[in-house]
Amino acid sequence: MTRPPADVPPSGEVLNRAQVEQTAATIVAMQEPSGAVPWTPGQHTDVWNHLESAMALMVGDQREAAERAFAWARATQRSDGSWPMKIVAGHVEDHSGESNMSAYVAVATWHHWLVARDEAFVRSMWPTVRRALDFVVALQLPFGGIAWSQEWHDGEPGTVNAEALLAGSSSIYHSLRAGVALAGLVGEPQVEWELAGGRLGHALREHRDLFLDKSTFSMDWYYPVLGGAVRGAAAHELLAERWDTFVVPGLGIRCVSTNPWVTGAETAELVLALDAVGDRGRALQLLADMQHLRTDDGSYWTGYVWPDEVNWPGEQTTYTAAAVILAVDALTGGTPGADIMRGTTLAPDFAEIGLECGCTSADGSGEGVAGVARRTA
Structure with missing residues (x-):
């Protein structure tokens, strides 16, 4: 049975400030002494969701915890600019490096700048951002998408999984705009x-059939x-x-379209996408609708299976709380x-x-990479 939608408060604030800070505190409670933010206690940490949590901590007035999370990211980055895909309590469970996870450090760092205006902090993160985006750009495929991951063998980078994920490459486009803003x-x-961002944006707009x-x-x-990458009428x-x-x-x-299972993180991300294209009414309603996942302590269940009327899996995840914040x-x-998601402060498209x-090319110039490099040198 479908639950009735939550009421949207007249102010448009589905959660008030105290509730946001309460939810941020639940993320801090799950942060490990190293600064890592796992999905839940005892589960793995991946750098994308870890950094999303760091951003939410900045919003929730938990700057010290957020900066411990950034310090963890600096300390665990590998020499090629990537991070292991899964780290459990300090031990690497999956050594492969995923491109969109690595790229997201640029978005998180730009977000920190927007909130704190701390240039010294940005400069402390800049070498990490530069290595990460250099790693990602090196994985660009001929059609413009970004290869989704690279394996690691015996402590060294190995085989590139030379297919691109649409969602991952879309996130990388966002990260490249943040990275170029930081570079400026x-x-x-x-x-x-x-250059990589231009090719990637084109692929995301015109060649989505070439992604997995x-x-x-x-x-x-x-x-x-x-x-x-897609905005305006096309969005x-x-x-x-x-x-x-x-x-x-x-x-x-x-x-997933085939399963009767709604999830909080995906719902909150769609809220952000709707807000980014000016569809505020539906964004507010969706955010209100998913508040049935909120617990009394301010944490969020990952999802809800409505035929069974049960929260599944039986856990509250940091990444869900972060997306809501x-x-x-x-x-x-x-x-x-x-x-940060509307992107008006980022580098232009x-x-x-x-x-x-x-x-x-969009401007009809046909100008190649070499010409652009000369013109911008």
Whole structure:
């Protein structure tokens, strides 16, 4: 039985400030002494969700905990710029490096800058950001997408998994815009990131059929919008295409189209995507709808299986709490970081130049990579 939708308060604030800070405190409670933020106590840490939690901690007035999380990221980055995919209590469980996870350090660092305006902190993170995005850009495929991961063998980088994930590459597009913004802040322009961003943005807008088919997952539906590559009328059309497939009124959105299971993190991310394209009404309603996942201590269940009327799995996850905090911040303008997904403070969209897919560049110039490099040197 579908639960009735929560009421949206007249102020448009689904959660008030005290509730946001309460939820941030639940993330701190699960943070390990090393600074790592695992999914839940005893589970693994991956750097993407870890950094999403760090961003939420900045919003929730937990700067010291957030900066311990950033310090963990600096300490655990490998020489090639990547992080192990899974770390459990300080021990690497999966050595492979995933491109979108590594790239996200740029978004988190830019978000810290927006909230704290601490240039010294940005400069302390800049070498980590630079190595991470250099690693990611090196994995770009001929059609513009980014290879999703690289294996590690005997302590060294190994085989590249040379296929691209649509959601992961969409997140990387967001990260490249944040990285270029950081590069401008520290005075170290990164032309290769801009070129890679142009090719990637084109692939996300025009060649989504060349990415791995993960179309049963809601993330593949909304992430090109959330990551910023698809905006305007095209974004509204894309979100309309599968709205009825994934959105369950009164509950949130499905993680996978084939399962009767709504998840809080995906719902909050769709809220952020809707806010980014100006669809504030539906964003507010969805955020209100998923509050049935909130517990009395401010943490959030991962998801809910509605035929059984049960929360599943039986855990409250840091990444769900973090996504909710960022969604609330976006809708209320609670901090200067509220714009992080709308992206108006990021580097502008990249020019489509140096394309290898056979398409004409967006401006019709046909200018290649070498010409752009000369022009921007």
